Amino acid sequence: AGKTRTGKSQAAADLDDFRLTSPERVVYPDIGASKRDVAAYYLAMADWLLPDIVDRPLSIVRCTQGAARPCFFQKHHTAGLDDVDSVSLEEESGQRADYLVVRDLAGLMNLVQFNALEFHPWGATAQRPDRADRIVFDLDPGSGVPWTEVIAAARQLRSLLAKLELQSFVRTSGGKGLHVVVPLNPGCDWDLVKPFAHSFAETLAQMEPLKYIATATKKFRNGKIFVDYLRNGRGATSVASFSLRAREGAPVAMPLRWEELGRVKSGHAFDIRSAQARVKRLRRHPWAGIDAVRQDLDRLAERLQRLR
């Protein structure tokens, strides 16, 4: 377990160990949750959240005026983030820039002090930014799609991925949908991952054209589910498991066991309170074993034949 600057273990750390200005400021006006409530959430959840974000380039959603006011997406390291590491990476433009990298609890709490509400890691580590170690299929239901169909879609992805010998994991996004996550270990070049994610989404849309759509521009048409494969490129992010969302009700992105999925009522079924209550009851991570899963995209053309 990580240590704070005061040398306590994460579990033993308390809020007074961290700088927190304006703790009384209301961040979620609809439920009356303050900046202190947010900080207490992240402190209590650190052992669950940190594995998903540590050592990865990280984007944050910062809400300096609370979640009900405009927030902004920040990718780059800025002055004052003394406990947050940075890594210099080449951007699409060819220029280099310093990306945020959290290494420990102190880094996480430094970002919370800077009014970060959401945490969005890359699907790659800071050390090997060109190799993807997870694929994320982001299921975005268009208006009118019943929740039961979103669940059915996630299960269908799971079973198709299983035919490709790919084990997958599911979480609520904290918003409208679900994310189906495929660990890649050892990683794969984005050049392989990106076209795979795209063609997998297109295969789904061809198999079930009334249910799925794989083109971003038409995503809200006809009450279909957009299989958003665009999370899978160098520099793309998706929300971390256990991150709060800067949305009404302080929802949380929550990893699930597949067996639990049928009991979950929506993409925002878990919130700042129920997420903490849930992890107290959990004996282990819903995705326990994910790091031991050994799978990659080798022999993919051959495996794809089995989908047809």
Ligand code: ATP
């Ligand atoms: P929902 O279930 O409501 O769709 P979501 O987290 O999947 O929730 P999306 O809008 O589908 O939200 O976005 C998917 C991901 O795209 C986000 O989790 C985030 O990592 C990334 N993203 C969102 N907004 C931005 C942005 N302004 N700049 C860069 N990346 C973004």
Ligand code: MN
């Ligand atoms: Mn989504």
Ligand code: MN
């Ligand atoms: Mn999306």
